[in-house]
Amino acid sequence: MTTLTLARPRTRPLISWRVRKLLIGYSYLVPAAFCLLATVVVPIILAIRMSLYADVLYKPQDYRFIGLGNYLRLIEDPVFWLSLRNSVVWVFGSVILQFVFGFAAALLLQQAFRGRALVRTLTLLPWIIPGVVVGLIWEWLYQPNYGVINDLLIRLGLMSERIAWLSSPDLAMAAVVFTNVWRGIPFFAIMLLAGLQAVPDELYEAAHVDGAGVFSRFWHITLPLLRPIIVVATATRIIWTFNYADLIFVMTGGGPANATQITSSYTLLQAYSSLDFGYAAALSVVLLVVMLAFTWAYLRVTKGVEETE
Amino acid sequence: MDEGASLSRRKLLHALGATGVIAAADLAWWDEPLIFPRRAWGAEPVRFQWSVPEPTRIALMNSLAERFNQSQKDFAVAIEYVPQAQARQKLISAITGGSPPDLCQAWDNWIGQFNGMGAVEDITARAKAWKYYADVAPTAWQTVTINDKIISLPLSVTLDGIYYRTDRLKELGLKAPTPDWTWDEFLALAKAFTKADKNQYGFGMRGSGTWALLYPSEYCYANGAEVLKDGKVAINSQEAIDALEWYLDLALKHKVTPPSAATDGFVEIVETFGRGVTSMYQHNSGSSGQQKKNVGAENFATLPVPIGPAKKRASFWFSETLTMFKGAKNKEGAWQFMSFMLDDEPSQKYCSTLGLLPARKSLLDRPEFAGDPALAGFVQSFPIGIVSPYLAYPGWGGRIDSDGVPLIQQAMLGKISAKDCLDRFAEILKKEMS
Numbered sequence: 001m002t003t004l005t006l007a008r009p010r011t012r013p014l015i016s017w018r019v020r021k022l023l024i025g026y027s028y029l030v031p032a033a034f035c036l037l038a039t040v041v042v043p044i045i046l047a048i049r050m051s052l053y054a055d056v057l058y059k060p061q062d063y064r065f066i067g068l069g070n071y072l073r074l075i076e077d078p079v080f081w082l083s084l085r086n087s088v089v090w091v092f093g094s095v096i097l098q099f100v101f102g103f104a105a106a107l108l109l110q111q112a113f114r115g116r117a118l119v120r121t122l123t124l125l126p127w128i129i130p131g132v133v134v135g136l137i138w139e140w141l142y143q144p145n146y147g148v149i150n151d152l153l154i155r156l157g158l159m160s161e162r163i164a165w166l167s168s169p170d171l172a173m174a175a176v177v178f179t180n181v182w183r184g185i186p187f188f189a190i191m192l193l194a195g196l197q198a199v200p201d202e203l204y205e206a207a208h209v210d211g212a213g214v215f216s217r218f219w220h221i222t223l224p225l226l227r228p229i230i231v232v233a234t235a236t237r238i239i240w241t242f243n244y245a246d247l248i249f250v251m252t253g254g255g256p257a258n259a260t261q262i263t264s265s266y267t268l269l270q271a272y273s274s275l276d277f278g279y280a281a282a283l284s285v286v287l288l289v290v291m292l293a294f295t296w297a298y299l300r301v302t303k304g305v306e307e308t309e
Numbered sequence: 310m311d312e313g314a315s316l317s318r319r320k321l322l323h324a325l326g327a328t329g330v331i332a333a334a335d336l337a338w339w340d341e342p343l344i345f346p347r348r349a350w351g352a353e354p355v356r357f358q359w360s361v362p363e364p365t366r367i368a369l370m371n372s373l374a375e376r377f378n379q380s381q382k383d384f385a386v387a388i389e390y391v392p393q394a395q396a397r398q399k400l401i402s403a404i405t406g407g408s409p410p411d412l413c414q415a416w417d418n419w420i421g422q423f424n425g426m427g428a429v430e431d432i433t434a435r436a437k438a439w440k441y442y443a444d445v446a447p448t449a450w451q452t453v454t455i456n457d458k459i460i461s462l463p464l465s466v467t468l469d470g471i472y473y474r475t476d477r478l479k480e481l482g483l484k485a486p487t488p489d490w491t492w493d494e495f496l497a498l499a500k501a502f503t504k505a506d507k508n509q510y511g512f513g514m515r516g517s518g519t520w521a522l523l524y525p526s527e528y529c530y531a532n533g534a535e536v537l538k539d540g541k542v543a544i545n546s547q548e549a550i551d552a553l554e555w556y557l558d559l560a561l562k563h564k565v566t567p568p569s570a571a572t573d574g575f576v577e578i579v580e581t582f583g584r585g586v587t588s589m590y591q592h593n594s595g596s597s598g599q600q601k602k603n604v605g606a607e608n609f610a611t612l613p614v615p616i617g618p619a620k621k622r623a624s625f626w627f628s629e630t631l632t633m634f635k636g637a638k639n640k641e642g643a644w645q646f647m648s649f650m651l652d653d654e655p656s657q658k659y660c661s662t663l664g665l666l667p668a669r670k671s672l673l674d675r676p677e678f679a680g681d682p683a684l685a686g687f688v689q690s691f692p693i694g695i696v697s698p699y700l701a702y703p704g705w706g707g708r709i710d711s712d713g714v715p716l717i718q719q720a721m722l723g724k725i726s727a728k729d730c731l732d733r734f735a736e737i738l739k740k741e742m743s
Contacts, residue, residue, distance in 0.1 A: 057405060058425030058703045079715075143577075144569040145508060145586040162508065164568040167516070169722060172572075253517060256571040257719035272398045273710040275422060277405075 044288065047281045055278035070282035080283065082258055083266040084290075089173055090248075090262050091241045094180040099234060101181065102188020109189065110196045120193075127186035135250030138179040142166050142251075166252050169259035176251055176260055180241070188233060195229040196222070231302045238298070239291055263287050352384040353638040355646055356410035358403075359388050360396030365598075369662050377649050384642045404428040404634070411637035412646065417452040417461070417628045418519070418697065418706045424455050425703035430633040433459045435644055441651060441669055449668040451696045452628040461630035462647045464656070465665035467593035468624040468694045469520075469527060469614060470686035471495075472600060474588040476608040477502060488612055488689050492531070492555065495589075495615040499565040502588035511565035513581050513590035516721050517574035519706075522713040522734075523625055523697065524591050528552045531617025536698035542738045545731040552617065553720070553727035561723050571721045579603075593627070597683040598664035611686025613693060626694040628668065704741035712737045 015023070054066045074080050109120050126134065141148050142165040150162045165175040199222065207217050223230075245265040248254060254261035254269065261269075263283060271280035359370055367390060374386045389410060391399050397419050403409040404426055415423070423429050436442060436459045449463040478485055483501055486494055499511030515521045526536060526544070534549035536542070543549070560566040567573065567581060579596045581587045583603030591614065600609055616622045631647040633640065649655060651669065660667045661677045666687060673679065679688055699705045713734050720730040 056704070057401065058422040058707075060425075060427055145567055145581055146584055162568060164571075167569040167572040169724070252572060253574075255517065255715060255718050257722055257724055258715045261715075269711045272401060274704075274707040275401060275426075276707075 047284050047288075050278060050281035051285050053278050055276075055281070057275040057277060066278070070279050071286075073279065074282055074286065079258055079261065079266060080263070083261045083263045086173065086258075086260060087242060087262040087264070090177060090180075090260075091238055093173075093177040094184060094241050095234060095237050097177070097181040098184035098237065099188050099230075102185045103192055105185060105189035106192035106196055109193050123189055124186050126183045127190075129183075131183070131244070131246035132250050134179065134183050135247045138175075138182075138247075139166065139251045142175055167256050169256055172252055172256060172259045176248055179251065180244075180247055183247070184237065184241075187237065191229055191233045192226060195226045199225050227302075231299070235295060235298055239295065242287070242291055242294075263290075352642065353411075354385045354387045355412055355637075355639050355642045357386055357388050357643075357646065358396070358400065358410040358413040359390055360393040360414060361390045365662065369659065373650065373655050373659065374646075376655070377646055380649075381645070384639055386642075386646050401426075407636070409634040409636055411639055412631060412633050412643040414464070415461070415630055415632050417463075417630055418700060420453065420461055420630060420632050421455060421700055421703035422706060423632065423634075424460055428634050428636070429460045430635050430637060430640065431458045431460060432462070432633060432644070432647075433457075436462065439648060441648075444669045444671050445651075446668055446670055446673075446691075448626050448694055448696060449628050452626060452700065453630055461628070461632040462651060463628035463668035464631050464650055465629045465660050465663075466668050467595060467627045467629070467665065468687050468690040469524065469591055469593055470611045470624065470690050471614060472582060472590050472592060472596070472609055472611050472686075473498070474502075474582070474585075474604065474608060475610050476604070477585075477588045485610075486612060488686070490612065490615045492528075492615050492617055496559070496563065496565075499559065499589060500563060503563075503565045505564065508586055510567045510581075510587045511589055512559055513573065513578040513587035514560055514566040514570040514721070515573055515575070515578050515591070516571040516718055517577075517714065519709050519714070520575075520592075522709050522717050523699070525553050525556045525717065526698070527614055527623055527625055528556045528617065530623035530695075531614065531619065531621050533617075533619035533621060536738075537701055542735045542742070544738065545728070545735040548619070549731055550728045553731060557720055557723075557727055560721055571718050582609075594664050594666055594684050594687040596664065597681075598662070601664075601683060606683060610682050611684065613686055613690040622693050623695050624690040624693050625697040627697060629665065702738075702742055705738060708737050708741055 013020075051070050052065060052067055054062055054064050054069065056062060105123060109116065109123065113119075129137075144150055144162045144164040144167070147165075149165070150159075153159045154162070163171065166172050203221050203225075204217055207221055212220065242262075243264050245262060245268055248260050248262060248265050249268065252260045254265045264287065267280050267283040267287065270276050270283060357374070359366070361367055370388055370390075374388050378385050396413075396415070400409065400413055400415065400419070400423065404423060409428060420429060445463060446466065449466050450459065452466075453459055453461040453463055473486065475485070477483075481501060483498065486498060502511035503509065515524055529536075529544065529549040529552040532548045532552035532555075534543065534546050534552060536544045538546075560570050567586060569577065573581070575592075575596075578587070578590045578592065579599060582590050583600060585604075594611075597611065614622050614624055631650060633643045633647065637643050650659065653672065656667050656669060657672055657675065657677065659665070660672070664684070666678060666684065667673055673688070678684055699709060716725070716730045716734050719725045720727055725733075
């Protein structure tokens with residue numbers, strides 16, 4: 001007698017293999033997402049919440065919900081608008097010059113010459129030194145009474161009177177921007193040098209054979225191929241500089257008469273001098289919105305990185 | 310029978326031996342420790358935040374804390390050094406985060422804010438029962454008293470005076486100023502010292518930091534003005550405006566100040582004097598030690614601030630305090646260390662090393678202070694010392710830095726008039742009167 005064994009119908013898994021694969025993929029992201037949530041998203045939400053309260057630390061009895069009160073105060077605060085204007089000068093003045101000189105340095109460092117490795121290492125020095133130390137060094141260099149810059153210029157006969165670089169409202173911003181440019185050139189130089197090294201030589205050779213000059217080769221080969229790096233580097237640097245208050249804090253403290261007060265240093269002043277955390281939080285939120293809007297616009301104008309790839 | 314559960318003779322001996330070691334370690338910990346120094350059971354160390362502007366203080370405080378720790382065995386004082394520029398921020402962050410140190414060194418213009426945050430321990434009862442209560446100068450107590458509560462111990466006191474170069478006086482054949490000098494004499498001397506072509510200026514005016522606004526305020530008092538009169542802000546009175554105009558003219562009209570004055574802070578005014586760029590500057594006794602090293606004790610002297618047109622003068626009195634926080638885990642220990650720091654020897658050592666003046670009258674009369682020419686101007690300033698009017702409201706301290714200093718800088722640069730500056734500053738102060 002033959003026995004028939006009926007195949008048991010396979011039980012369908014509760015979650016399909018496709019969904020399970022997807023879930024596994026997402027589960028790998030959970031630790032990173034959790035870290036981001038805890039260190040970025042939650043503080044942002046707390047800052048937004050704080051900005052809606054009257055939260056002056058030494059007046060705990062006045063702590064209350066005031067809605068958009070801090071934002072309305074901000075609109076009427078002339079120092080905020082001045083700091084925003086200063087921030088634009090500080091950011092774009094610094095980044096544009098850093099980019100131009102950094103690009104020039106990258107092109108130079110790309111050339112073959114004796115001692116290139118040493119020069120490349122030395123180029124990094126301003127970037128390696130901590131920002132606060134850079135601020136202190138340059139503050140001493142700019143010192144009008146016994147600083148090296150004035151002394152050199154007088155000895156060279158380029159000026160007769162000592163200039164108070166950081167004490168003059170007309171010169172202070174230019175002086176701190178110059179310092180920031182000095183510090184930031186290596187960042188662009190190294191980023192762009194890495195990009196330049198990835199450009200195939202054949203392209204230049206072919207262009208050369210076709211009769212393209214130096215400028216044409218730069219314009220039609222170097223620049224387009226470096227575009228993704230340029231976009232990422234400038235966007236990162238702009239955001240960085242917008243939030244970077246160390247140099248200004250050390251060199252001028254935002255002075256003289258708020259001439260170098262940028263929004264991030266003003267936020268710090270409101271938080272830690274006036275202890276007005278509600279208002280400082282409102283300033284931070286505005287700073288965040290400005291940076292988000294800028295990044296969106298910048299990536300839109302430059303059409304992002306992906307399209308070139 | 311389970312062998313593992315039985316107590317063999319060997320195990321018993323081991324257990325007894327271990328118990329003996331533990332007992333020996335615990336024997337009479339209040340006398341000589343047998344194995345290592347012991348602290349009282351449950352006594353927490355005292356966390357003490359100390360702001361450090363320069364290395365001398367670290368060495369000094371280490372030695373004082375070590376001496377205190379050796380003097381008793383119940384607990385230890387652990388010093389947390391913080392750079393002076395970040396000290397206030399660190400304390401505020403710690404208070405906000407709910408973990409302030411037990412004790413801190415802070416200036417009296419900070420503790421109003423800390424007290425407003427509800428973080429400071431009321432030490433009135435301890436202070437009044439303390440053996441040196443009556444010996445501390447009454448004005449020093451005023452600087453640390455809020456709403457009739459004593460919230461700190463004044464470790465040292467500071468009063469503003471004028472430093473001047475005696476060697477340059479001789480070099481230029483000028484007559485030495487006297488302690489009762491006037492604004493006119495001050496200006497004449499500043500002009501005589503100024504040789505701009507040689508990078509020499511009469512007066513190192515301060516344009517940065519809290520005192521950039523406090524110094525001109527003292528000149529306002531010399532002209533009969535006050536910051537707060539009958540409970541109302543009066544810093545923009547005509548007397549105050551005239552005084553500020555006179556003060557600003559030192560830079561704008563007479564040009565007896567270095568071109569960098571608008572951003573010169575503590576370091577710059579002290580350095581330029583030490584390097585011979587300026588021949589006078591205003592500060593408290595705290596930089597006298599540094600000037601002894603910079604220019605030599607025989608080459609400078611100090612005077613009280615000059616007398617103004619109203620035949621008055623005032624020097625704002627500040628105290629460097631030891632402040633205990635409400636959340637202190639070892640309050641008794643913190644108090645013991647605070648009072649130790651104001652004992653004869655530690656207090657004298659601390660103040661004489663740093664060029665500060667002790668808050669205790671009996672110490673101030675000692676020759677180390679009363680007989681030092683570098684401190685003479687400050688000792689002579691005690692009769693004109695008043696508690697800083699900006700301590701009246703806790704919010705004023707912060708507003709001086711965030712709003713007052715930029716205003717005075719604008720005035721120093723001639724961007725706004727003295728009247729504009731004081732009117733705007735008065736409005737800011739009015740908003741913070743709560």
